[in-house]
Amino acid sequence: MFIRFAPLFLLLCCGLTMLSAQKIQTIQSSISPKKMGLTLIHEHVFLDWSGAEKTKPESWNNDSAVTVILPYLRAVQKYGVKTILECTPNHIGRNPKLLARLADSTGLQFLSNTGYYGARGDHHVPASAYSETVEQIAERWLDEFKNGIDGTSIRPGFIKIGVDGDSTLSEIDATIVRAAALAHLRSGLTIVAHTGPDPLALRQVEILEQASVALNAWVWTHAQHGTDPTRTALAKKGAWISLDGLGWVDPAERGGDSTALMNYVKAIEALKLAGCLRRVLLSHDAGWYTHGVPGGGRFQPYTLIFTHLLPVLRERGFSEKEIELMLVKNPQEAFKIRVRTQRK
Ligand SMILES: [Zn+2]
Structure with missing residues (x-):
C-alpha cells in the first residue's frame, strides 16, 4: 500500500518543501510573502561614500541617524507601507544595526542585502574581489546568507550589485x-542590479542566460534610464523592471505635469499597453542619511509615489488593482526566495 502511494507522498512532501522555501527574508525573520503588504522595493537609510577600504562602521553615528530618519519612516507608514527593501550595499554604508533599531522603533519590516557595487568607477569594490574567483566571491555572499551580516544574525533578503560604463561591462563588473x-x-535570492541604460542591461542578460538564470530572478534597477522597447522586450522575457528614482523628481517640478514625473507615467503606461504591468516595480531610491555630512545632509522623503505619482495614474485610468499589483503583489513575487533557472 505504502509503495503504491509512495510517489504521491513524495510529490506532496517535495511540493510542501518548495512552498515553505518560498519565503521573504526580512532582517528579523523569514516571513510569508503575503505578510510583506505595501512595499517600497528600493530605498536607502544610510550611506558612507568613503570607499571600500576606508569605511569605518565604528565611526557611524547611528543615534543621529535614527533621529533624522524616524520621522520620514513614520510619514511613509501613514500611507500604509509595511516593508522597505534597503538597497545600500556592503562597503557603501550597509548598516544592519541601524536597520534593526529602525525596525524596532517603527514596526516596519526591512530587507537587507549581500553583494558588491561595481558602479561609480568601482570605488566601492573591495580589493579582495580583484584576486578572487567568481566562486570565491559568491561564497562570501552565501556565507552572509547562511550566517549573517557584519557579525550580526541579520541575513540578507536579496543580492544587490551594481555595474556602470557606457555600453560594455568592465572585467570586475x-x-x-x-x-x-x-x-x-x-x-534563490533575487538579484537587484544597479544598471541604468539599455546596453548594460542587455550585457547582464547575456551573462545570466549563459549561467541559465531565469530573468525573473533579476531586477533591472534604475530602468527609468532605459528605453520603452528594451524595457518591454526584457519584461516579456520575465525581467523585473524597476522604475525607482521617484524620490529625486525635482520638488520644484512636483505636480500634475512635471516632465520628470511624466516620464515615469509614460514608461508605466507603455509597459501597461504591452501587457507587462505584472513585471513593474516602483520606488523612490530616497533617504540617504550620509556619513560625514553634518546631520546626514539633505534627506529625501519616501512619499512622492503616494502624494504625486498615484494621483496621476488614477486620473489616467489606472485601477486600484493595477496599483496594488505594482506595490504589493509584484514585490511578493519578485523577492520570494527560490531558484529560478531557464528552461533549455
Ligand atoms: Zn539606490
Whole structure:
C-alpha cells in the first residue's frame, strides 16, 4: 500500500518543501510573502561614500541617524507601507544595526542585502574581489546568507550589485554579475542590479542566460534610464523592471505635469499597453542619511509615489488593482526566495 502511494507522498512532501522555501527574508525573520503588504522595493537609510577600504562602521553615528530618519519612516507608514527593501550595499554604508533599531522603533519590516557595487568607477569594490574567483566571491555572499551580516544574525533578503560604463561591462563588473548568478543558483535570492541604460542591461542578460538564470530572478534597477522597447522586450522575457528614482523628481517640478514625473507615467503606461504591468516595480531610491555630512545632509522623503505619482495614474485610468499589483503583489513575487533557472 505504502509503495503504491509512495510517489504521491513524495510529490506532496517535495511540493510542501518548495512552498515553505518560498519565503521573504526580512532582517528579523523569514516571513510569508503575503505578510510583506505595501512595499517600497528600493530605498536607502544610510550611506558612507568613503570607499571600500576606508569605511569605518565604528565611526557611524547611528543615534543621529535614527533621529533624522524616524520621522520620514513614520510619514511613509501613514500611507500604509509595511516593508522597505534597503538597497545600500556592503562597503557603501550597509548598516544592519541601524536597520534593526529602525525596525524596532517603527514596526516596519526591512530587507537587507549581500553583494558588491561595481558602479561609480568601482570605488566601492573591495580589493579582495580583484584576486578572487567568481566562486570565491559568491561564497562570501552565501556565507552572509547562511550566517549573517557584519557579525550580526541579520541575513540578507536579496543580492544587490551594481555595474556602470557606457555600453560594455568592465572585467570586475562582469565578474560581479557572474558571482550574482552563481549566488542566486545556490540560494534563490533575487538579484537587484544597479544598471541604468539599455546596453548594460542587455550585457547582464547575456551573462545570466549563459549561467541559465531565469530573468525573473533579476531586477533591472534604475530602468527609468532605459528605453520603452528594451524595457518591454526584457519584461516579456520575465525581467523585473524597476522604475525607482521617484524620490529625486525635482520638488520644484512636483505636480500634475512635471516632465520628470511624466516620464515615469509614460514608461508605466507603455509597459501597461504591452501587457507587462505584472513585471513593474516602483520606488523612490530616497533617504540617504550620509556619513560625514553634518546631520546626514539633505534627506529625501519616501512619499512622492503616494502624494504625486498615484494621483496621476488614477486620473489616467489606472485601477486600484493595477496599483496594488505594482506595490504589493509584484514585490511578493519578485523577492520570494527560490531558484529560478531557464528552461533549455
Ligand atoms: Zn539606490
